[in-house]
Amino acid sequence: MKLDPFYLIVDSAAWIARLVPLGVRLVQLRIKDMDPVALAGEIAAAKAVCAAHDCQLIVNDHWRLAIETGCDFVHLGQEDLAEADLRTIRAAGLKLGISTHDAAELATALAARPDYVALGPVYPTILKKMKWTPQGLGRLAGWRRAVGRLPLVAIGGMNLERLPGVFAAGADSAAVVTDITLNADPEARTREWLAATAQWR
Numbered sequence: 001m002k003l004d005p006f007y008l009i010v011d012s013a014a015w016i017a018r019l020v021p022l023g024v025r026l027v028q029l030r031i032k033d034m035d036p037v038a039l040a041g042e043i044a045a046a047k048a049v050c051a052a053h054d055c056q057l058i059v060n061d062h063w064r065l066a067i068e069t070g071c072d073f074v075h076l077g078q079e080d081l082a083e084a085d086l087r088t089i090r091a092a093g094l095k096l097g098i099s100t101h102d103a104a105e106l107a108t109a110l111a112a113r114p115d116y117v118a119l120g121p122v123y124p125t126i127l128k129k130m131k132w133t134p135q136g137l138g139r140l141a142g143w144r145r146a147v148g149r150l151p152l153v154a155i156g157g158m159n160l161e162r163l164p165g166v167f168a169a170g171a172d173s174a175a176v177v178t179d180i181t182l183n184a185d186p187e188a189r190t191r192e193w194l195a196a197t198a199q200w201r
Ligand SMILES: Cc1ncc(COP(=O)(O)OP(=O)(O)O)c(N)n1
Pocket: 028, 030, 060, 061, 075, 076, 077, 078, 079, 080, 097, 098, 099, 100, 118, 119, 120, 153, 155, 175
C-alpha cells in the first residue's frame, strides 16, 4: 500500500468538504468529545465527500463507528489499541494505522500488523499536550530502518519548510493539522502542500 505524502488531519466534516475538493488524497477525521449520533453523521458526511473526490478517509479513534458507517481505514493510538478488538476490525476489512512514540510502542504496533506506523511528535506541536519531547529526524530515520517497507507517517509540527528533511529521513507521508487549519488562508496553504509534496507522490 502506498500512502499519499500529504496526510491532512481535521476535526470536522466541514473542513473535509472545504479542503478535500482541492485535491487532497489522504485525510483523517479526528473528532474528540462528540456524542455518537452526531459523530456518525460527521463520519458519513466526510465519507461522502471523500468518495466523490477519490480521497482516502481515515477515521481516528472511533473504530466501531467506522465499521458501522462503512469506512475502510482507522487510526488508533496506543491507548485506543489496548481497548480495540483487532479481530473485529480486521474481519470488517479495515486497514489500520497506529501511533508510536517510543521503541516499546513500536514493538506493540508492529505486533498488531498495521498498514502504517506513525512516529510523533517529530517537531514540537501546539495541537495537544504531549509527554514526549520532539523525536527529531534522526529518530525518524531509525524508525525507517526498524519498519522496513511498512509505510511510515511523520507527525507533529509539520510545515512546508520541514518536508524535505522529513522525506529524506524516510517518511512516506507527512501528517499535518495546524499549519493548515490555523493558517490565515487554509485553502491556499492546502494548495501549497499539494504542490510541495508532488515530488514524493
Ligand atoms: C497519523 C496520526 N498519527 C498519530 C496520531 C495520534 O493518535 P493518538 O496517539 O491516539 O492521539 P489522538 O490523535 O487520538 O489524540 C494521529 N491521530 N494520527
